[in-house]
Amino acid sequence: MNQNPEYHQSRWTEYLELFKKHLKGGSRFAENTAIAYGGDVAAFIRYLNESGQATDNITEFDIRAYLIALRKAGLKSTSIARKLEALKMFFDFLITIKKHSGNPTRQIDSIKTEPYRAEYLSEEEARYLIEQIWPGEPFIALRNKAMLEIFYDCGLRLSELVSLNINSLDFNHSLIKVIGKGSKFRQVPIGRPTMQMVSSYLIERMRLLTALGKREEEAVFINTRGCRITPRSVGRIVKEYLLKSSEKTGLSTHSIRHSFATHLLTAGANLRAVQQMLGHSSLKTTQKYSHITTGRLISVYKRAHPRAEDK
Structure with missing residues (x-):
């Protein structure tokens, strides 16, 4: 030896x-x-x-x-x-x-971990984040707002948003084509207000790319040099907006994804539908968001059920 x-x-x-x-x-x-x-x-x-x-x-x-x-x-x-x-x-x-x-x-036995607790925005905080008119140069302001709206409207992962290409956008059918974990393909619905915001951004994007002589660039979200924006840059940008929209700590792009799932489930969305939109291969992964809505369910029960003790 x-x-x-x-x-x-x-x-x-x-x-x-x-x-x-x-x-x-x-x-x-x-x-x-x-x-x-x-x-x-x-x-x-x-x-x-x-x-x-x-x-x-x-x-x-x-x-x-x-x-x-x-x-x-x-x-x-x-x-x-x-x-x-x-x-x-x-x-x-x-x-x-x-x-x-x-x-x-x-x-060695598997290590026991604490139950998952997703950090997320309240509906009021999410509304402020999305509807606030953030200052900045037209290209940057529209790009950043478009990214925020897609994160919240579609529940994308950071890597999925960064990898979006122009041909990923199917606005005729109100869909975004996404390549997720393990190169798995899925289609995610996108709302009309978000499509309108992204379309406004795309006009500024093409104006910049034309000036730079890079009209053939495929990436949806680019930096001021006309190159695909990096995950690190998106993470930094979004974190700055989150700090202005909520007093919660530790928020990130993934917190907006958590908010997307939580708000859908709270509103009564089908768990399997949310699973498909998030791109989870297992329903168990999606169920980690279910505990968040328990308080709302109890509140509804106490208001509506004839045998609820507090009635």
Whole structure:
């Protein structure tokens, strides 16, 4: 057995690169998920190197020590659970390619996490966010407002909005064609006010692209250089508007998606219909929003049911 630390470090780095290629090569994971899992394994290998535990054979005790270190560093249970899941897949992969004798993570029980609580806007906050006239140059102001309206009107993920092309917009049928997680295709309804806002933005978009000599650009949402806007830029822009629209903390583009689902369910929308619009492969994923509307249901019951105790 080679005891040279540098030898072991290079071996684990090699394994990491093989695992990343494995994640990217399959269609099982969305791009962002593959990146997250790769980052989780990379963090584990850094821990091994820095703690001097990078050896030929990683044991259950090495994994437990790592999880304890994560807990002491203040990570939440949900984050630790995801990292453990990534390591389970990593060692399964190493077994498949005959680089490790067993999977040490299989001796460790799944980490219990707190029930999911989605942060979302109230209907009043959402209305303010969408209907407020935000200042700015015509192109930027219209683009940003169009993005906000599509987020709330269609419940898109950040990556889905950024990847929209002109041919994704089917306004004749009031639909947007979306490529979601795992390259799954779906069509999402879009309301007339949002279509009107997007159409106004598209006029300014074409004016800019013509001036830049980039009329062939396919992306719906672009920056001032005529290139497809990045997820990081959209996240930053939307967060600024959210801070002006709500006192809640930790809001993001995904909070608007949560608001879309919550407000539909509160209004009585069918859970399966919401599932399809969100692009969830499992109804269980959509059900995490159901608890939010429980208070409203109780209120309706107390008002309407003849045997409600408070009547």
